[in-house]
Amino acid sequence: MSQKPLTLAEKLWRDHLVVKGENGAPDLLYIDLHLIHEVTSPQAFDGLRLAGRDIRRKDLTIATEDHNTPTADIHLPIAEPTSRAQVQALRDNTAEYGVRIHSLGDKNQGIVHVVGPQLGLTMPGLTIVCGDSHTSTHGAFGSLAMGIGTSEVEHVLATQTLPLKPFKTMAINVEGTLRPGVSAKDIILAVIAKITTGGGQGYVLEYRGSAIRSLSMEGRMTICNMSIEAGARAGMVAPDEVTFEYLKGRPHAPVGADWDAAMEYWKTLKTDDEAVFDAEVFIDADTLDPFVTWGTNPGQGVSLLDSVPDPASYDDPSLRAAAERALEYMDLQPGTKMKDIAVNTVFLGSCTNARIEDLRAAAEIIKGKKKADGIRMMVVPGSQKVRLQAEEEGLDKVFKDFGAEWRFAGCSMCLGMNPDQLGPGERAASTSNRNFEGRQGKGARTHLVSPVVAAATAVRGTLSSPSDLED
Amino acid sequence: MERISVFAGVAAPLKRSNVDTDQIIPAVYLKRITKTGFEDGLFANWRQDPEFVLNNAPFDKAEVLIAGSDFGTGSSREHAVWALRDFGFKAVFSSKFADIFYGNAGKQGLVAGVITEEATSQIWEAIDANPGLEVKVDLPAQELSYGDTVVPFEIDEYTKWRLMEGLDDIGITLQNEQAIADYEARRESWKPKTLPAKGV
Ligand code: SF4
Numbered sequence: 017m018s019q020k021p022l023t024l025a026e027k028l029w030r031d032h033l034v035v036k037g038e039n040g041a042p043d044l045l046y047i048d049l050h051l052i053h054e055v056t057s058p059q060a061f062d063g064l065r066l067a068g069r070d071i072r073r074k075d076l077t078i079a080t081e082d083h084n085t086p087t088a089d090i091h092l093p094i095a096e097p098t099s100r101a102q103v104q105a106l107r108d109n110t111a112e113y114g115v116r117i118h119s120l121g122d123k124n125q126g127i128v129h130v131v132g133p134q135l136g137l138t139m140p141g142l143t144i145v146c147g148d149s150h151t152s153t154h155g156a157f158g159s160l161a162m163g164i165g166t167s168e169v170e171h172v173l174a175t176q177t178l179p180l181k182p183f184k185t186m187a188i189n190v191e192g193t194l195r196p197g198v199s200a201k202d203i204i205l206a207v208i209a210k211i212t213t214g215g216g217q218g219y220v221l222e223y224r225g226s227a228i229r230s231l232s233m234e235g236r237m238t239i240c241n242m243s244i245e246a247g248a249r250a251g252m253v254a255p256d257e258v259t260f261e262y263l264k265g266r267p268h269a270p271v272g273a274d275w276d277a278a279m280e281y282w283k284t285l286k287t288d289d290e291a292v293f294d295a296e297v298f299i300d301a302d303t304l305d306p307f308v309t310w311g312t313n314p315g316q317g318v319s320l321l322d323s324v325p326d327p328a329s330y331d332d333p334s335l336r337a338a339a340e341r342a343l344e345y346m347d348l349q350p351g352t353k354m355k356d357i358a359v360n361t362v363f364l365g366s367c368t369n370a371r372i373e374d375l376r377a378a379a380e381i382i383k384g385k386k387k388a389d390g391i392r393m394m395v396v397p398g399s400q401k402v403r404l405q406a407e408e409e410g411l412d413k414v415f416k417d418f419g420a421e422w423r424f425a426g427c428s429m430c431l432g433m434n435p436d437q438l439g440p441g442e443r444a445a446s447t448s449n450r451n452f453e454g455r456q457g458k459g460a461r462t463h464l465v466s467p468v469v470a471a472a473t474a475v476r477g478t479l480s481s482p483s484d485l486e487d
Numbered sequence: 488m489e490r491i492s493v494f495a496g497v498a499a500p501l502k503r504s505n506v507d508t509d510q511i512i513p514a515v516y517l518k519r520i521t522k523t524g525f526e527d528g529l530f531a532n533w534r535q536d537p538e539f540v541l542n543n544a545p546f547d548k549a550e551v552l553i554a555g556s557d558f559g560t561g562s563s564r565e566h567a568v569w570a571l572r573d574f575g576f577k578a579v580f581s582s583k584f585a586d587i588f589y590g591n592a593g594k595q596g597l598v599a600g601v602i603t604e605e606a607t608s609q610i611w612e613a614i615d616a617n618p619g620l621e622v623k624v625d626l627p628a629q630e631l632s633y634g635d636t637v638v639p640f641e642i643d644e645y646t647k648w649r650l651m652e653g654l655d656d657i658g659i660t661l662q663n664e665q666a667i668a669d670y671e672a673r674r675e676s677w678k679p680k681t682l683p684a685k686g687v
Contacts, residue, residue, distance in 0.1 A: 037645075040645045042645060046667070058521075062651065069657070083517075084518065124687060142679075148563060149587065163567075164587075165563050165564075165590065166565040174661075175657060177663075177667055179656060213557070214560070218586060251587055265687025270677040270679075274677035276678070293538065313505060315559075334505075335643060437687070454513055458532065
């Protein structure tokens with residue numbers, strides 16, 4: 017074949033093209049799967065209603081409740097009136113339009129980006145959208161998955177397509193073997209620190225290399241999840257045996273002849289050898305340490321063995337100013353060792369790190385130990401299914417014996433739309449993805465960490481790596 | 488949507504870079520289920536400071552925002568655009584916008600124009616020297632002007648056309664109904680369907 021060599025992202029684009037845009041108009045792409053939740057959908061349904069339009073493909077649409085849902089006393093009505101109204105609006109809208117929904121209390125309820133993969137709806141070769149920026153998570157399966165705004169949600173509901181401008185492609189090559197105590201979260205925090213929060217803008221990132229190949233699906237999801245934190249439109253990993261193994265037997269995975277046809281196609285889903293990326297980045301996995309953030313954007317991170325940087329060390333005046341502001345907000349002094357920073361709260365949760373593997377890894381660290389004095393630790397499984405599975409494995413008991421709160425599934429303290437918030441001035445080690453000012457509560461200070469660093473931190477009370485527990 | 492062409496308004500300086508959508512509108516304001524009335528959420532945390540620029544005349548009536556680079560990073564919340572619009576802004580200028588914010592702005596009739604960093608500083612200085620400065624935004628010409636100064640701005644052609652025509656995306660797409668149906672006819676059967684529900 018004399019076809020032009022293509023990257024994975026370009027192949028997915030080609031295979032979903034409905035209309036090629038002319039004269040500066042965007043291409044029109046078909047959308048295979050549309051995930052919705054209560055926060056970004058009410059105005060979209062309103063728009064449909066106003067225009068007298070129906071949903072084109074209810075059979076490619078699925079809803080879950082996650083951002084506002086309480087993680088305690090879930091049998092009671094949601095206490096906060098605006099949260100309750102938003103969840104109720106989703107229930108009303110999905111009932112009116114005939115959309116499948118997994119509501120609070122249902123075993124498939126949970127964070128939208130945990131629910132799709134666990135049902136086997138997320139698979140290679142799809143276009144997946146959701147009114148949530150962390151939709152990039154689903155790219156871990158080798159699909160083109162993007163966060164969209166509410167107008168676009170309405171657009172997809174009405175047409176099952178989306179007008180999109182082509183992206184540039186960036187290869188993130190991660191070669192080598194991670195040391196013990198270093199995980200997928202550390203890779204992505206290091207990537208973002210390297211390319212900065214704006215570095216991925218306009219790009220689809222493809223994570224490649226031996227370190228990525230050796231990750232589980234959970235680890236790959238963690239990495240793709242935070243692509244948006246580098247400003248990228250999407251992140252992806254080419255599917256391989258690990259992907260197929262994860263999918264096989266899941267409720268919505270193809271079966272029989274469909275599985276065979278899918279496999280035949282999925283095996284073509286990789287970047288051609290001669291294809292050229294618009295940009296390439298290299299990360300050495302062998303020398304990577306656990307990574308933590310010190311500032312108020314996910315690019316402001318360092319090795320846990322390092323210290324809080326001095327803003328004066330930045331040549332770029334806007335980076336310097338941002339660092340100064342961040343340190344003031346975070347109440348940190350340049351030169352303070354990261355490991356000397358004491359926290360009040362440890363949050364193990366979010367669509368970045370609340371899958372079963374994350375819970376297992378954290379439980380392994382704290383097993384038989386007690387949390388540090390004065391520390392609050394919250395464990396919020398990514399979905400009700402993850403919660404049930406963890407209970408089957410006895411992980412809930414490990415967490416409770418340790419002194420942690422064992423909660424029901426949802427976004428929780430990742431963004432604090434429900435009652436799970438930090439107080440002003442409180443400091444958290446959080447396995448979530450955003451350390452923005454006020455994200456976890458007004459005036460709250462967030463350090464982004466991996467699940468094992470979160471666990472070790474809960475044991476010692478200061479930012480710690482698992483190896484700190486050995487002596 | 489209303490057609491946009493040429494308009495003038497008070498310009499407000501937002502001298503910060505990397506303004507993320509959590510700053511533009513904190514998550515607590517996202518709970519509403521209507522599409523309007525988000526003005527009180529705009530920069531809510533910053534506005535608690537009485538000195539914050541938009542709290543004070545003449546900037547409380549500003550219609551054009553001149554922001555630092557990397558405006559609108561973070562979440563996909565379209566509420567960020569609604570909040571700016573509901574406050575009264577018709578245009579935002581920055582040397583760099585986050586992709587999703589930029590796309591959302593275009594869909595809601597908010598002009599998001601890209602100017603250079605030098606131009607940003609220049610306009611900030613002009614506002615400092617003359618608070619209440621009115622700037623004229625000429626979308627067809629892609630120019631922002633005040634006094635004798637004319638600053639060109641960039642906006643992608645297609646968004647500009649849609650803003651000027653006041654066109655809604657869904658209407659444009661539905662003109663391709665046949666092409667969508669054809670695509671659906673050749674879609675592979677292994678692709679997942681959410682209905683009938685499995686695994687429940
Ligand atoms: S867990 Fe956090 S990042 Fe993920 S979908 Fe929920 S709010 Fe968004």
